[in-house]
Every structure is written in structure tokens, then in C-alpha cells.
Amino acid sequence: MRDILICTVGTSLLGNLARSEDADILSLLEERNEKGVVVALGKIAQEERICGAEINSIASILKHGYLNERSRLVFLVSDTDDGRFLGQVLKLYYELSGKSWRFDDVEVSTIEGLTHADARLFRTSGLRNLVRLIARTVEQYGSNRIVINATGGYKAQISFAGMIAQALDIPVCYLFEQFSEVIELPPQPISLDLSFWLENVDIFYDLAADEAGEDPTERDERFGSLVDMEDIDGQKVIGLSAVGQLFHDTFRYRFQQQRIRILPLDAGLLSEKKVIKYEDKNKGKHHGLQKWLERLRQVPYLTRLETFYYNPDLPTKNKFRKTSKGDVSKVEGWFSDGKATTKFNVVTTAETEGQRDAVLADLKEIL
Secondary structure, three states: OOOEEEEEOOOHHHHHHHOOOOHHHHHHHHOOOHHHHHHHHOOOOOOOHHHHHHHHHHHHHHHOOOOOOOOEEEEEEOOOHHHHHHHHHHHHHOOOOOOOOOOOEEEEEEOOOOOOOOHHHHHHHHHHHHHHHHHHHHHHHOHHHEEEEOOOOOHHHHHHHHHHHHHOOOOEEEOOOOOOOOEEOOOOOOOOOHHHHHHOHHHHHHHHOOOOOOOHHHOOHHHOOOEEEEEEOOEEEEEEOHHHHHHHHHHHHHHHHHHHHHOOOOOOOOHHHOEEEOOOOOOOOOOOHHHHHHHHOOOOOEEEEEEEEEEOOOOOOOEEEEOOOOOOOEEEEEEEOOOOEEEEEEEEOOOOHHHHHHHHHHHHHHO
8 A cells, every 4th residue: 555655856847947938937937936836837737848857757656556545745855945946836736636646745855965066965964864864754654655756856866765765675666758657666686684784783873873983894894885984173973874874774674674573582571570770879869860761661671770880970872882791681771861871781681692782773763
């Protein structure tokens, strides 16, 4: 039951309208009159070239039944004035009442950093944010409801939209310029390894937040294409490349699909029976700690919580990581209210490194 269409957006509509011989359309375009342009477009057959790649391709997608229903349409536009203008035009167009192409809900999302004005920003932020926006929709609605239309936009944007679709098992449609109908691109033999992501899940979350302390490529060359390093205001920032963002978000989604199978067994204890052991100087002193630990108590595979460190003057970020002692049944947690920090062990039913890595991934998603 596919009822959600994600559509990348380029500027072909703007260029086509600008070459029109209709003085009224040219006037509306010069005024950036979104509603007026939509009214004019509503009088033109959707197959006409002047309507642009997005309208042409969506018309073909609907005609050939790639969508069962028209519940939601998401336009991904570039971080430019033209992109934002065209996004609003397309949104209004597909909200026109009484039209056979109308969608129940239309959303326009600007891909921050996706701009031709800054090549570095395009590469480091724009393509990563494209991945994040598509992954967010997939997480919210599920890949089985989505079709991606990768016809419009920059070539790199189209390519990445296609890669994301392939990685997440989503049909991807494309309208070649010389064709009159869209085609569904065949699946590609993409090899993505869940075990590699799980083994390094703490590193991937640090990279996703641009907070990695060192380049993991130095100890594992498989990170080579997944990591990007930038010098920002004299400080080296290590984060994910656009391909790395695709890899990370793909496996975050796949992990959620398989988590019940790969997480350790339920401890078989009621949450209130799971012991919380505080170090002597900590209990009752750290604002918000008890509420946070009580929340963790609800996790089925957790058996016990043990705080072992408290610093009232150490602000940091909440996080989970592998313990330095290598006990596969434990994961180390950090809690901070912005002023103080408590470190604690999360004791679980995990019996293998693979189960411990799955626990770490699950807790990071909870966080």
C-alpha cells in the first residue's frame, strides 16, 4: 500500500516558464506570484513540457499506478531562493481542490546546504541533509509506503536519492528527458554490512553528531568513504560524509526492523524489581538522575543499574558507550543535567559481544 511520494525538485519548471511566450505568465513569474503561477499551470496539460520535470514525472507516476493512494507528497528543495519559490508553487499546485492530482497532505522541506553557491557546503552538509530528510520520512511512515521520484534537482542529488531508495528497499522512479513515461530503476547490488555498523555503533553516533575525537579510518580502512574532516574556525571537525550518513541512517532503520531478533533476552523482571544501586555520595544529589534511571528501568533486557562516579562540576552530554573492562553484560552510561555528571553501569542479559553492541545501539536510539 504505497501512498507517500518523496520528490526531489530542480529548476526546470522555472526555466520553462521563463521561456514562455505568454505575457501573463512572465509577469506572474517576475512578481514571484506563487498563486498566480499555480492558477496558470492548472490550465495546462500536465504532460506539456512547460510544466517541468516534477509535474511531468508525477503525472506519469500517478497514471501508471505506482501509488495506491495520494496521502502525502514531500518535496525536497534546494537551499536557494529559486528552490524555496518552486517548492511553494508545487505545494499549492498539488493542494488544488477538485483536481485529479491533488494529495491529502503536501510538505516542502528545504535541504540545508544544498546550494550551488558553495561547493564545500554542498558536499559536506547538503547531501548529508538530503539523506537525513528522506530517512526521517522512512522512520516515520515505513519504507513499504513510500515511492521516491528522483527526476528533479542536481545530478548528485538525483544520484543520492536513488542510492537511498535502493538501500532502504524503496521503489525509485525517474523520467528521462527524452522519455514520455517514468521508469522504475532496477535494484542495484548494494552490499551493506549490519555487523560492521553494530561493532562500531558508538563511533557512528559520534560521527553523526560531528563529535568524533579521532578519525576511525586510521584503525579501520572501511571508514574511508564514510568519514569527512573539515577545518572550521581552526578546529578539526570529524563527521560523516554523505555516503556515511546514508550508511548510518540505513542501518538505524534496519536495526529497528530487526531489534527484537538480535537484542538479548527479556530479564523477566518487573521494572520496580530491578535494583538501582547508587554510590554513597550520589543518591538524591543529582537533579534529574533518578527520573532518567527510572526510565531506563523499563528496558526489558536490563537487570540492574549501578552508579559509580559523580562530579557536581562536570557538564557534559548524555551518552552510552562500551565499558573499558570489556564485560559484555554491561554498557556504561553518562547522565548530565548541564552542571553535574553521573556515570553508571547498565547491567543486561547480554551474553555475547553482538548482543552487547545491539544493546548499545538500542540505548542510543532511546537517548
